[in-house]
Amino acid sequence: MSKRAENKRKNCLNCNKSLRRIDWYYRNNGYFCNKSCFRAYQEKKQAEQKSDKKEAKKA
Numbered sequence: 725m726s727k728r729a730e731n732k733r734k735n736c737l738n739c740n741k742s743l744r745r746i747d748w749y750y751r752n753n754g755y756f757c758n759k760s761c762f763r764a765y766q767e768k769k770q771a772e773q774k775s776d777k778k779e780a781k782k783a
């Protein structure tokens with residue numbers, strides 16, 4: 725019943741590591757643990773968009 729704090733915790737979109745606020749790297753509405761994770765995620769996304777344009781994947 726009182727798990728609100730846990731729900732608010734962010735995870736890195738690339739490696740899914742839980743992030744403390746001080747570690748956030750916030751870009752394009754997503755949270756990452758650092759710059760390289762952000763870039764890796766961008767590249768992954770671009771590759772996905774190329775391979776399947778129509779199918780929207782649910783994370």
Ligand SMILES: [Zn+2]
Binds near residue numbers: 736757758
């Ligand atoms: Zn990461």
